[in-house]
Amino acid sequence: xxxxxxxxALKCNTCGQVIARGxxxxxQKKGNKEGLIFVFKCPYCTTTLSFIASIADGxxxxxxxxxxxxxxxxxxxxxxxxxxxxxxxxxxxxxxTKNPKLSEEYVMREYVRQFKALQRVAxxxxxxxxxxxxxxYRALSFLDHS
Numbered sequence: 001x002x003x004x005x006x007x008x009a010l011k012c013n014t015c016g017q018v019i020a021r022g023x024x025x026x027x028q029k030k031g032n033k034e035g036l037i038f039v040f041k042c043p044y045c046t047t048t049l050s051f052i053a054s055i056a057d058g059x060x061x062x063x064x065x066x067x068x069x070x071x072x073x074x075x076x077x078x079x080x081x082x083x084x085x086x087x088x089x090x091x092x093x094x095x096x097t098k099n100p101k102l103s104e105e106y107v108m109r110e111y112v113r114q115f116k117a118l119q120r121v122a123x124x125x126x127x128x129x130x131x132x133x134x135x136x137y138r139a140l141s142f143l144d145h146s
């Protein structure tokens with residue numbers, strides 16, 4: 001019998017409760033050449049649960065009466081496209097309306113900082129995008145001189 005923390009979040013198939021990653025439980029450790037099997041009881045319904053620690057692969061797999069939690073959410077996040085960039089006018093108006101203490105000068109300085117970072121990246125990737133960024137910058141430069 002060992003006291004160990006769960007290396008992955010598991011869901012009990014009997015009661016449906018999720019046992020969080022890092023939860024410390026008393027477990028029985030059974031071993032063979034392929035891996036170790038840790039057997040423990042669900043803290044909510046006392047069903048016998050287990051997970052497998054693969055020695056060769058260095059990973060953990062859910063065992064009897066358990067399902068791993070959290071993997072589906074991570075996989076869906078990777079499948080979603082990155083969010084589209086806001087237009088400059090919307091970005092400026094949103095920043096000022098969310099925090100009225102922000103001055104237009106501060107917002108413009110922040111925009112210029114972000115613009116220069118984008119310009120560095122664009123110059124390495126695509127020169128056409130660099131020209132597009134220059135046009136956008138000139139369109140907003142009137143805020144600096146007012």
